[in-house]
Amino acid sequence: MKNSNRVIVSRRDRPAKEPLSRELIVQTAYELLKEQGMKGMSMRKIAKELDTGPSSLYVYVNNLEDLNSYVQDFGLGCLILPDAENGSWKERLFGALTAYFLLLVEQPGLAEISFSTIPKGDKYMELIEYILAALLEGGAGSKSAAWGTDLMLLYVTSLAYEKHSWKKHDAAKLSDIKQAFSNADSVRFPFIHSLSEELFSGDTVVMERFRWGLEVLLQGIKLDPINNRQT
Amino acid sequence: MKNSNRVIVSRRDRPAKEPLSRELIVQTAYELLKEQGMKGMSMRKIAKELDTGPSSLYVYVNNLEDLNSYVQDFGLGCLILPDAENGSWKERLFGALTAYFLLLVEQPGLAEISFSTIPKGDKYMELIEYILAALLEGGAGSKSAAWGTDLMLLYVTSLAYEKHSWKKHDAAKLSDIKQAFSNADSVRFPFIHSLSEELFSGDTVVMERFRWGLEVLLQGIKLDPINNRQT
DNA sequence: AGTTCTTTACGAACAGTGTTCGTTATGATA
DNA sequence: TATCATAACGAACACTGTTCGTAAAGAACT
Numbered sequence: 299m300k301n302s303n304r305v306i307v308s309r310r311d312r313p314a315k316e317p318l319s320r321e322l323i324v325q326t327a328y329e330l331l332k333e334q335g336m337k338g339m340s341m342r343k344i345a346k347e348l349d350t351g352p353s354s355l356y357v358y359v360n361n362l363e364d365l366n367s368y369v370q371d372f373g374l375g376c377l378i379l380p381d382a383e384n385g386s387w388k389e390r391l392f393g394a395l396t397a398y399f400l401l402l403v404e405q406p407g408l409a410e411i412s413f414s415t416i417p418k419g420d421k422y423m424e425l426i427e428y429i430l431a432a433l434l435e436g437g438a439g440s441k442s443a444a445w446g447t448d449l450m451l452l453y454v455t456s457l458a459y460e461k462h463s464w465k466k467h468d469a470a471k472l473s474d475i476k477q478a479f480s481n482a483d484s485v486r487f488p489f490i491h492s493l494s495e496e497l498f499s500g501d502t503v504v505m506e507r508f509r510w511g512l513e514v515l516l517q518g519i520k521l522d523p524i525n526n527r528q529t
Numbered sequence: 530m531k532n533s534n535r536v537i538v539s540r541r542d543r544p545a546k547e548p549l550s551r552e553l554i555v556q557t558a559y560e561l562l563k564e565q566g567m568k569g570m571s572m573r574k575i576a577k578e579l580d581t582g583p584s585s586l587y588v589y590v591n592n593l594e595d596l597n598s599y600v601q602d603f604g605l606g607c608l609i610l611p612d613a614e615n616g617s618w619k620e621r622l623f624g625a626l627t628a629y630f631l632l633l634v635e636q637p638g639l640a641e642i643s644f645s646t647i648p649k650g651d652k653y654m655e656l657i658e659y660i661l662a663a664l665l666e667g668g669a670g671s672k673s674a675a676w677g678t679d680l681m682l683l684y685v686t687s688l689a690y691e692k693h694s695w696k697k698h699d700a701a702k703l704s705d706i707k708q709a710f711s712n713a714d715s716v717r718f719p720f721i722h723s724l725s726e727e728l729f730s731g732d733t734v735v736m737e738r739f740r741w742g743l744e745v746l747l748q749g750i751k752l753d754p755i756n757n758r759q760t
Numbered sequence: 761a762g763t764t765c766t767t768t769a770c771g772a773a774c775a776g777t778g779t780t781c782g783t784t785a786t787g788a789t790a
Numbered sequence: 791t792a793t794c795a796t797a798a799c800g801a802a803c804a805c806t807g808t809t810c811g812t813a814a815a816g817a818a819c820t
Contacts, residue, residue: 317768340805341806345770350769351769351770353770353771353772357769361807361808362806416706423721426728427717441730443724445731448728452688453680453683453687456684464647482654487654487657487658489661490661499675515746516749518745519745571776572777581798582801583799584801588796592778593779
């Protein structure tokens with residue numbers, strides 16, 4: 299209609315543009331996610347990157363939420379779990395969780411996306427299986443192992459996301475909050491006042507605090523508070 | 530200009546409309562948050578509810594992030610901490626965290642907002658102070674108490690948010706995932722396969738699982754894995 | 761070859777979003 | 791009564807996810 303006799307010439311610099319595919323879309327999306335976080339991974343920006351319109355993507359992907367799942371899977375592809383033959387069960391457990399945590403910290407977009415997306419990819423199931431196995435080998439009961447796996451993964455994801463979320467805010471506001479804590483009314487909030495250092499020390503020694511949390515969780519799980527609860 | 534001789538008649542049904550104020554905005558926003566979650570708490574919807582334009586709100590609030598903080602504080606106003614005189618330190622600790630958890634579960638919007646917003650209100654500081662005090666009374670060291678407080682609050686918020694996030698997805702997709710777990714390849718994922726019941730049981734017995742997690746955390750914190758770490 | 765049919769591509773539009781700007785109205789003070 | 795800071799707000803900007811109708815390209819079949 300409006301431009302019937304238009305020249306059908308490729309609108310892109312590169313001569314033969316790679317045809318669209320879900321793989322290509324996911325890769326491009328992940329690239330944007332790494333660079334600019336979830337905010338930069340919009341349908342329109344992905345489409346622009348692929349030199350097409352946003353509607354073209356919907357051939358290969360149902361909606362953004364779907365794409366999020368695929369991208370999460372794709373990102374988890376970089377996760378390398380420790381060899382299941384070597385080391386004690388605890389070393390393997392901590393090794394896997396640390397690898398997962400480091401990946402989320404290095405790619406904060408992945409941490410971001412992992413919170414709003416229910417993981418259902420193969421790689422994530424491998425991770426669950428790996429941790430379940432380690433906990434069971436460590437002597438945990440069925441329920442403790444299952445709930446403990448959930449708990450540990452929740453911990454890792456939350457901590458990584460929290461770390462990212464705090465980093466997003468400008469340093470100015472952050473030090474404002476620190477000040478609010480150390481300047482806390484020592485009458486109403488005596489403990490916050492005196493422990494403000496410790497409350498924020500986790501910010502600088504991330505890995506130490508992470509490791510501490512793992513240790514806490516593991517010790518608690520091993521005690522199995524369901525079976526031998528001490529009121 | 531364009532409509533100079535317009536009739537200056539109140540565009541609203543109610544005759545004398547309450548003048549704007551931050552309080553009123555926050556209240557209205559919280560009402561929307563309770564009804565429709567964060568998605569329903571947009572500047573435009575709040576403005577519409579107050580029968581005005583979105584730009585009017587910016588007199589009393591810097592931006593949406595700011596408003597989120599205020600709304601979070603406002604919502605936390607409903608939190609009732611157990612009387613600090615009665616009961617053991619553990620009863621008070623669990624009482625406070627349970628009250629917080631129940632509030633977040635009853636008002637999922639609050640859980641949602643608590644994740645994207647750094648808490649800096651008075652009410653939240655009261656909560657921190659309360660838990661710090663309980664842990665210290667329970668015999669935790671400075672660092673354990675501080676990091677333990679963070680850990681327990683992170684746990685409560687994350688679990689409440691996770692619960693909400695899962696509920697948002699239609700039941701169809703959710704049972705799909707459950708199926709994916711119980712149908713998991715029993716060769717690649719033997720443990721997931723055999724423990725799929727336990728992995729999902731937390732969905733139905735929320736409070737039991739919540740309580741279990743608290744117990745796990747507390748046991749782990751009490752052991753203070755920093756000072757007596759057993760490699 | 762010509763015709764049909766399905767898949768892929770994509771421009772335009774819809775209904776939203778947060779935020780800013782410039783102008784108007786209001787109420788208190790000088 | 792005149793002045794002036796503040797409050798209110800319409801319009802616009804630059805975004806967002808998603809849908810719809812149409813156009814092109816290929817494959818399959820007559």
